[in-house]
Amino acid sequence: MTAKTSNIQLYSLCKHKETLEYHIFLARKTDDKCFFSSKISLCGAMSTEERSTCISNCATEEEIRERAATIGDRVCGNCMKTIYKTENE
Numbered sequence: 001m002t003a004k005t006s007n008i009q010l011y012s013l014c015k016h017k018e019t020l021e022y023h024i025f026l027a028r029k030t031d032d033k034c035f036f037s038s039k040i041s042l043c044g045a046m047s048t049e050e051r052s053t054c055i056s057n058c059a060t061e062e063e064i065r066e067r068a069a070t071i072g073d074r075v076c077g078n079c080m081k082t083i084y085k086t087e088n089e
């Protein structure tokens with residue numbers, strides 16, 4: 001089987017409009033447009049409707065981690081745990 005790059009799981013990093021905390025959402029790309037694959041964040045605590053801005057759209061796991069490292073503790077710890085767990089499964 002040939003690996004297709006389009007099958008790589010993508011993520012978006014979005015800021016909650018009230019708590020100002022960043023949460024991670026599953027995302028997918030179609031025709032160069034980015035969509036949310038799930039309306040609920042990885043941790044389950046935030047919905048896409050509660051977002052103010054997304055600082056990363058359809059980013060790879062590695063890009064999300066790098067971005068999250070620059071933001072620090074304002075990134076939801078549960079979302080980060082979930083993204084790490086997914087890789088090891």
Ligand SMILES: [Zn+2]
Nearest residue numbers: 023043076079
């Ligand atoms: Zn979260």
